[in-house]
Amino acid sequence: MTQQYKYTPKDFKSDQEVRWCPGCGDYGILNSVQKALASLPYPKENYAVISGIGCSSRFPYYMNTYGFHSIHGRAAAIASGVKTANPELKVIQISGDGDALAIGGNHFIHTIRRNIDITMIVFNNEIYGLTKGQYSPTSKLGKQTKTSPEGTIEKPFRVAELALGARARFFARSLDINIKLSSSIITEAIEHKSTAVIEILQNCVIFNDKTHRAFYDKENKLNNFIILEDGKRMIFGKNHDRGLRLDDNGFIEVVEIGKNGITEEDILIHDVANPNPMIHWQLADMAYPEYPVALGIIRKVEDKTYSEELEKLINAKKEKSSFKSVEDVLTSGETWEVE
Incomplete structure (x- = not known):
């Protein structure tokens, strides 16, 4: 039985002084990871944070864990080797x-393919x-x-397509400003035995400010994304009156509850553990604006890991x-014998 350790995010x-630009979305992600680790029952010595190069890759310096x-x-x-x-x-x-996806693209897909039990946050x-500021x-x-x-x-690449194309067993998406959602996803990802891929839509205030503006707009954001929850109907919208269902050809479509005879019973129920990835895909x-962008855990299936x-x-x-x-x-x- 795992010994219980009581921690706080602090x-x-x-x-180390956190040195990102004021307003950078990385601060929210850092807080989310620290909050997630504090909720888990493992000692600090059981964590290793591995990064590459980039603004995000300063992360290990700001974590009181092992790091590289x-x-x-x-x-x-390197994370594969450590694990x-x-x-x-x-x-x-x-x-x-x-x-992750340019110089590291080959490592990204093969780590997922091998199902090495690490949590990858992109x-x-x-x-x-x-x-x-290059593209x-x-x-x-x-x-x-x-x-x-x-x-x-x-x-452009889509992180989800690459991950699922490499047969990811766990894929989730969150926003940098939604610390509650991000920390809950990170907690589940760490506990799930798989290469768990988490895409976090993050804002760069200096070189690409408001690239995810559709999800920060206080007035309309609830119409632009949907937070998926396992076992619950895929309902979203500012007035909780929109939903997702399959059309006659098996493709997801957005419908309005209460119109054309559509009721909540017509709305899809999210199943993260469905072995068939087609709905998850x-x-x-x-993609916005045709569809709401899916946040939360999209896929979470069991499989043997590389280490096992x-x-x-x-x-x-x-x-x-x-x-x-x-x-x-x-x-x-x-x-x-040599004498």
Whole structure:
């Protein structure tokens, strides 16, 4: 049984000055992670925070846990090695959209494919912030930046599509300002045995301010996103009068409850554990303004992790091997004594 440790978020704050731009969404994510860890029953020594390069990658310095500030795009590779070497650790990987999906894209998809039991948090501000405003793999089509002064002609990646295409067992999405939602998602992600991918829509006030403005608008935001909850109907809207259902072709559509005979009974019930990913894929892929953007845990299914399979393989090999110790190896075959 896991020993219970009582912490507060403050216990996970390091003595380092947090140095992000005033108003940066990273502050909210940092608070969410610290709040999540304080709610879990593990000692601080059981956590390792691994980052790559970028504004988000300063994260380990601000956490009172083990940490590793690694190199550009390699956070997933190093986090995989840490977890494989010590499966007891709770490994949290921190990356921006550029670090994770550009130079780190190959590591991103293969970590998910292998189902290495780590929590990957992708800060998606749709820009390169640390290097001062170049377009990233998630920048909107036509976005004018220092490296696309006439507007980018490249269609962006969607984090969800990459994750689910690599067969992610856990995928969730949140907003930097919604600390309550983010911390609850992070808590579940850490507890779930899988490569748990969390995309957090994050604001860069300097180089890409208000790129997620649709979700911050006090007047209309409730019509622009839906917070999914397992076992509950997919209802949203400022007046709680909109919902999601499947049309005759099996595609998700937005309907208005109370019109054309539509009742709450017609609205889809969210099932995070559905082994068939097709509904999860549609939910994760919904984009504003045609659809509300899905927040919350979208997919959460059980599967064997890489560490579990590796341990099984090693134990099977040990049982068959005649070598039971290093000494057995060193004294096997022809040996000589040198005087």
